[in-house]
Protein backbone atom coordinates (compact mmCIF):
# COMPACT_ATOMS: atom_id res chain seq x y z
CA UNK A 50 0.00 0.00 0.00
CA UNK A 51 2.71 2.45 0.99
CA UNK A 52 5.00 3.57 -1.75
CA UNK A 53 7.69 5.04 0.38
CA UNK A 54 10.20 2.26 0.46
CA UNK A 55 13.37 3.32 -1.19
CA UNK A 56 16.58 1.45 -1.84
CA UNK A 57 17.19 -2.25 -1.92
CA UNK A 58 14.22 -4.24 -0.62
CA UNK A 59 16.65 -6.52 1.21
CA UNK A 60 18.10 -3.62 3.19
CA UNK A 61 16.52 -3.02 6.60
CA UNK A 62 14.69 0.28 6.94
CA UNK A 63 16.65 1.02 10.10
CA UNK A 64 19.81 -0.56 11.36
CA UNK A 65 21.51 0.26 14.66
CA UNK A 66 25.14 -0.68 15.10
CA UNK A 67 26.88 -0.80 18.47
CA UNK A 68 24.52 1.85 19.74
CA UNK A 69 25.15 3.56 23.08
CA UNK A 70 22.99 6.17 24.79
CA UNK A 71 24.19 7.59 28.09
CA UNK A 72 21.88 9.84 30.06
CA UNK A 73 23.36 12.27 32.52
CA UNK A 74 21.90 11.72 35.98
CA UNK A 75 21.14 14.18 38.74
CA UNK A 76 23.28 12.35 41.25
CA UNK A 77 26.51 13.50 39.63
CA UNK A 78 28.16 16.82 40.50
CA UNK A 79 28.93 19.68 38.17
CA UNK A 80 32.54 18.62 37.76
CA UNK A 81 32.00 14.91 38.17
CA UNK A 82 28.87 14.15 36.18
CA UNK A 83 27.57 10.63 36.38
CA UNK A 84 25.83 8.77 33.62
CA UNK A 85 23.37 5.95 33.23
CA UNK A 86 24.14 3.70 30.30
CA UNK A 87 20.53 3.35 29.18
CA UNK A 88 21.53 1.66 25.93
CA UNK A 89 24.87 -0.02 26.09
CA UNK A 90 26.03 -1.58 22.83
CA UNK A 91 22.92 -2.62 20.89
CA UNK A 92 22.77 -4.00 17.34
CA UNK A 93 19.28 -4.01 15.89
CA UNK A 94 17.51 -4.12 12.54
CA UNK A 95 13.92 -3.65 11.44
CA UNK A 96 12.52 -4.27 7.97
CA UNK A 97 9.08 -3.98 6.43
CA UNK A 98 6.75 -6.88 7.03
CA UNK A 99 8.21 -8.06 10.34
CA UNK A 100 7.26 -7.44 13.94
CA UNK A 101 10.18 -7.33 16.31
CA UNK A 102 9.36 -7.44 19.99
CA UNK A 103 11.59 -5.82 22.57
CA UNK A 104 10.99 -7.07 26.08
CA UNK A 105 12.63 -6.35 29.41
CA UNK A 106 11.81 -4.97 32.81
CA UNK A 107 11.22 -1.30 33.53
CA UNK A 108 14.38 0.80 33.28
CA UNK A 109 16.30 -1.58 31.00
CA UNK A 110 16.45 0.99 28.19
CA UNK A 111 13.51 0.09 25.94
CA UNK A 112 12.09 3.61 25.61
CA UNK A 113 15.53 5.10 25.10
CA UNK A 114 16.11 2.64 22.25
CA UNK A 115 12.68 3.52 20.84
CA UNK A 116 13.47 7.22 20.89
CA UNK A 117 16.63 6.60 18.85
CA UNK A 118 14.62 4.51 16.39
CA UNK A 119 12.15 7.33 15.82
CA UNK A 120 14.83 10.01 15.66
CA UNK A 121 13.97 11.77 18.91
CA UNK A 122 17.23 10.90 20.66
CA UNK A 123 20.76 11.34 19.38
CA UNK A 124 22.96 8.41 20.35
CA UNK A 125 26.11 8.92 22.40
CA UNK A 126 27.94 6.63 20.00
CA UNK A 127 27.24 4.02 17.35
CA UNK A 128 25.53 4.17 13.99
CA UNK A 129 21.96 4.64 12.84
CA UNK A 130 21.49 3.56 9.23
CA UNK A 131 18.33 4.50 7.32
CA UNK A 132 17.89 2.36 4.19
CA UNK A 133 21.57 1.48 4.52
CA UNK A 134 22.86 5.05 4.75
CA UNK A 135 23.97 6.93 7.87
CA UNK A 136 21.04 8.96 9.22
CA UNK A 137 22.30 12.46 9.80
CA UNK A 138 19.98 14.88 11.55
CA UNK A 139 21.41 17.93 9.87
CA UNK A 140 20.54 16.59 6.45
CA UNK A 141 17.09 18.20 6.13
CA UNK A 142 15.82 16.06 3.29
CA UNK A 143 16.80 12.80 4.98
CA UNK A 144 15.34 14.06 8.24
CA UNK A 145 12.03 14.63 6.51
CA UNK A 146 12.09 11.23 4.81
CA UNK A 147 12.94 9.61 8.13
CA UNK A 148 10.02 11.41 9.78
CA UNK A 149 7.61 10.06 7.19
CA UNK A 150 9.03 6.58 7.20
CA UNK A 151 9.10 5.90 10.95
CA UNK A 152 6.28 6.75 13.33
CA UNK A 153 5.54 6.07 16.95
CA UNK A 154 2.67 5.09 19.22
CA UNK A 155 3.29 5.93 22.87
CA UNK A 156 2.01 4.26 25.99
CA UNK A 157 -0.54 6.82 27.09
CA UNK A 158 -2.83 8.30 24.43
CA UNK A 159 -4.27 10.70 27.03
CA UNK A 160 -0.98 12.62 27.08
CA UNK A 161 0.17 11.86 23.53
CA UNK A 162 -2.81 13.57 21.88
CA UNK A 163 -3.51 17.28 22.10
CA UNK A 164 -6.71 17.55 24.19
CA UNK A 165 -7.75 20.78 22.50
CA UNK A 166 -7.68 19.47 18.95
CA UNK A 167 -10.49 17.59 17.29
CA UNK A 168 -9.62 14.11 16.10
CA UNK A 169 -10.00 15.41 12.54
CA UNK A 170 -7.30 18.02 13.22
CA UNK A 171 -5.06 15.51 15.03
CA UNK A 172 -5.11 13.26 11.97
CA UNK A 173 -4.75 16.09 9.46
CA UNK A 174 -1.82 17.68 11.27
CA UNK A 175 0.97 15.32 10.07
CA UNK A 176 -0.25 15.73 6.46
CA UNK A 177 -0.22 19.51 6.78
CA UNK A 178 3.20 19.56 8.41
CA UNK A 179 4.57 17.54 5.50
CA UNK A 180 2.62 19.58 2.94
CA UNK A 181 0.77 16.55 1.61
CA UNK A 182 -2.39 16.75 -0.47
CA UNK A 183 -5.22 19.25 -0.72
CA UNK A 184 -7.89 20.00 1.87
CA UNK A 185 -10.19 17.52 0.11
CA UNK A 186 -7.64 14.73 -0.17
CA UNK A 187 -6.62 15.22 3.47
CA UNK A 188 -10.28 14.96 4.55
CA UNK A 189 -10.56 11.76 2.51
CA UNK A 190 -7.40 10.43 4.17
CA UNK A 191 -8.89 11.11 7.61
CA UNK A 192 -11.98 9.10 6.68
CA UNK A 193 -9.79 6.26 5.44
CA UNK A 194 -7.68 6.30 8.62
CA UNK A 195 -10.73 6.24 10.89
CA UNK A 196 -12.15 3.22 9.14
CA UNK A 197 -8.74 1.52 9.08
CA UNK A 198 -8.53 1.65 12.88
CA UNK A 199 -12.19 0.80 13.44
CA UNK A 200 -13.46 4.17 14.59
CA UNK A 201 -16.80 5.67 13.50
CA UNK A 202 -16.62 8.64 11.13
CA UNK A 203 -18.40 10.73 13.75
CA UNK A 204 -15.24 10.55 15.91
CA UNK A 205 -13.64 13.15 13.62
CA UNK A 206 -15.69 15.95 15.14
CA UNK A 207 -14.90 15.38 18.81
CA UNK A 208 -11.80 15.86 20.96
CA UNK A 209 -9.89 12.92 22.49
CA UNK A 210 -11.56 13.34 25.88
CA UNK A 211 -14.90 12.45 24.30
CA UNK A 212 -13.84 8.92 23.39
CA UNK A 213 -12.77 5.95 25.52
CA UNK A 214 -9.17 5.06 26.36
CA UNK A 215 -9.12 2.24 23.82
CA UNK A 216 -10.53 4.54 21.15
CA UNK A 217 -7.97 7.21 22.01
CA UNK A 218 -5.22 4.69 21.37
CA UNK A 219 -6.88 3.92 18.03
CA UNK A 220 -6.64 7.63 17.24
CA UNK A 221 -2.93 7.57 18.13
CA UNK A 222 -2.47 4.54 15.86
CA UNK A 223 -4.36 6.29 13.04
CA UNK A 224 -2.11 9.32 13.45
CA UNK A 225 0.95 7.07 13.30
CA UNK A 226 -0.34 5.72 9.96
CA UNK A 227 -1.21 9.11 8.44
CA UNK A 228 2.02 9.41 6.46
CA UNK A 229 2.02 5.79 5.21
CA UNK A 230 5.10 4.86 7.24
CA UNK A 231 7.39 1.89 6.65
CA UNK A 232 7.88 1.31 10.37
CA UNK A 233 5.69 1.87 13.42
CA UNK A 234 7.38 1.81 16.82
CA UNK A 235 4.84 1.00 19.53
CA UNK A 236 6.22 1.62 23.02
CA UNK A 237 4.03 -0.18 25.60
CA UNK A 238 0.95 0.64 23.50
CA UNK A 239 -1.46 -1.31 25.70
CA UNK A 240 0.01 -0.79 29.17
CA UNK A 241 -2.09 2.27 29.99
CA UNK A 242 -5.32 0.72 28.74
CA UNK A 243 -8.05 -1.13 30.59
CA UNK A 244 -7.37 -4.84 30.59
CA UNK A 245 -10.66 -5.39 28.74
CA UNK A 246 -9.53 -3.51 25.62
CA UNK A 247 -5.86 -4.56 25.49
CA UNK A 248 -6.45 -7.59 23.29
CA UNK A 249 -8.51 -5.54 20.82
CA UNK A 250 -5.76 -2.98 20.41
CA UNK A 251 -3.13 -5.71 20.04
CA UNK A 252 -5.25 -7.42 17.39
CA UNK A 253 -5.67 -4.14 15.56
CA UNK A 254 -1.90 -3.60 15.50
CA UNK A 255 -1.28 -7.14 14.21
CA UNK A 256 -3.97 -6.79 11.54
CA UNK A 257 -2.63 -3.43 10.37
CA UNK A 258 0.90 -4.72 10.23
CA UNK A 259 -0.21 -7.57 7.99
CA UNK A 260 -2.59 -5.51 5.86
CA UNK A 261 -0.11 -2.68 5.25
CA UNK A 262 3.03 -4.83 5.28
CA UNK A 263 4.45 -2.57 7.96
CA UNK A 264 7.53 -3.17 9.99
CA UNK A 265 6.61 -2.98 13.64
CA UNK A 266 8.76 -2.62 16.72
CA UNK A 267 6.62 -3.73 19.61
CA UNK A 268 7.92 -2.83 23.05
CA UNK A 269 6.60 -4.19 26.32
CA UNK A 270 7.71 -5.27 29.77
CA UNK A 271 5.29 -8.20 29.44
CA UNK A 272 6.75 -11.16 27.59
CA UNK A 273 3.37 -12.79 26.92
CA UNK A 274 2.12 -9.66 25.17
CA UNK A 275 5.29 -9.53 23.10
CA UNK A 276 4.96 -13.18 22.17
CA UNK A 277 1.43 -12.62 20.98
CA UNK A 278 2.44 -10.20 18.23
CA UNK A 279 6.12 -10.75 17.44
CA UNK A 280 7.92 -12.69 14.72
CA UNK A 281 11.29 -12.03 16.33
CA UNK A 282 12.02 -11.16 19.95
CA UNK A 283 14.88 -9.24 21.54
CA UNK A 284 15.27 -9.59 25.29
CA UNK A 285 16.82 -6.50 26.84
CA UNK A 286 18.60 -6.34 30.18
CA UNK A 287 20.49 -3.33 31.54
CA UNK A 288 20.94 -1.65 28.19
CA UNK A 289 21.95 -4.75 26.24
CA UNK A 290 20.13 -7.28 24.10
CA UNK A 291 20.90 -10.50 25.94
CA UNK A 292 18.90 -12.84 23.75
CA UNK A 293 17.42 -12.65 20.28
CA UNK A 294 15.58 -15.15 18.15
CA UNK A 295 12.29 -16.15 16.58
CA UNK A 296 9.35 -16.07 18.97
CA UNK A 297 9.33 -19.91 19.12
CA UNK A 298 13.05 -20.13 19.73
CA UNK A 299 13.00 -17.65 22.59
CA UNK A 300 9.96 -19.26 24.19
CA UNK A 301 10.72 -22.90 23.64
CA UNK A 302 14.48 -22.87 24.01
CA UNK A 303 15.56 -19.77 25.92
CA UNK A 304 19.31 -19.80 26.33
CA UNK A 305 19.72 -16.85 28.65
CA UNK A 306 19.04 -17.04 32.39
CA UNK A 307 17.30 -13.69 32.40
CA UNK A 308 14.93 -14.81 29.61
CA UNK A 309 14.14 -17.93 31.62
CA UNK A 310 13.35 -15.74 34.59
CA UNK A 311 11.04 -13.52 32.52
CA UNK A 312 9.27 -16.58 31.17
CA UNK A 313 8.77 -17.95 34.63
CA UNK A 314 7.51 -14.69 36.06
CA UNK A 315 3.90 -13.67 36.67
CA UNK A 316 1.03 -14.59 34.39
CA UNK A 317 0.38 -12.29 31.47
CA UNK A 318 -1.13 -8.92 32.21
CA UNK A 319 -3.33 -9.57 29.22
CA UNK A 320 -5.15 -12.38 30.94
CA UNK A 321 -5.60 -11.04 34.46
Ligand SMILES: Nc1ncnc2c1ncn2[C@@H]1O[C@H](COP(=O)(O)OP(=O)(O)O)[C@@H](O)[C@H]1O
Nearest residue numbers: 072073085087106107108109110111112113114
Ligand atom coordinates in the same frame (compact mmCIF):
# COMPACT_ATOMS: atom_id res chain seq x y z
N1 LIG B 1 16.06 11.68 29.96
C1 LIG B 1 16.67 10.91 30.87
N2 LIG B 1 17.58 11.43 31.73
C2 LIG B 1 18.22 10.65 32.62
N3 LIG B 1 18.03 9.33 32.74
C3 LIG B 1 17.13 8.76 31.92
C4 LIG B 1 16.40 9.51 30.94
N4 LIG B 1 15.59 8.66 30.27
C5 LIG B 1 15.78 7.43 30.79
N5 LIG B 1 16.71 7.48 31.79
C6 LIG B 1 17.21 6.34 32.56
O1 LIG B 1 17.71 5.41 31.61
C7 LIG B 1 17.37 4.09 31.99
C8 LIG B 1 16.52 3.45 30.90
O2 LIG B 1 15.26 4.10 30.86
P1 LIG B 1 14.15 3.77 29.76
O3 LIG B 1 14.79 3.80 28.43
O4 LIG B 1 12.99 4.66 30.00
O5 LIG B 1 13.78 2.26 30.12
P2 LIG B 1 12.42 1.42 29.93
O6 LIG B 1 11.64 2.05 28.83
O7 LIG B 1 12.90 0.04 29.62
O8 LIG B 1 11.70 1.46 31.23
C9 LIG B 1 16.67 4.19 33.34
O9 LIG B 1 17.64 4.01 34.33
C10 LIG B 1 16.15 5.60 33.34
O10 LIG B 1 16.04 6.09 34.65
Ligand SMILES: [Mg+2]
Nearest residue numbers: 111112113237
Ligand atom coordinates in the same frame (compact mmCIF):
# COMPACT_ATOMS: atom_id res chain seq x y z
MG1 LIG C 1 9.62 2.67 28.75
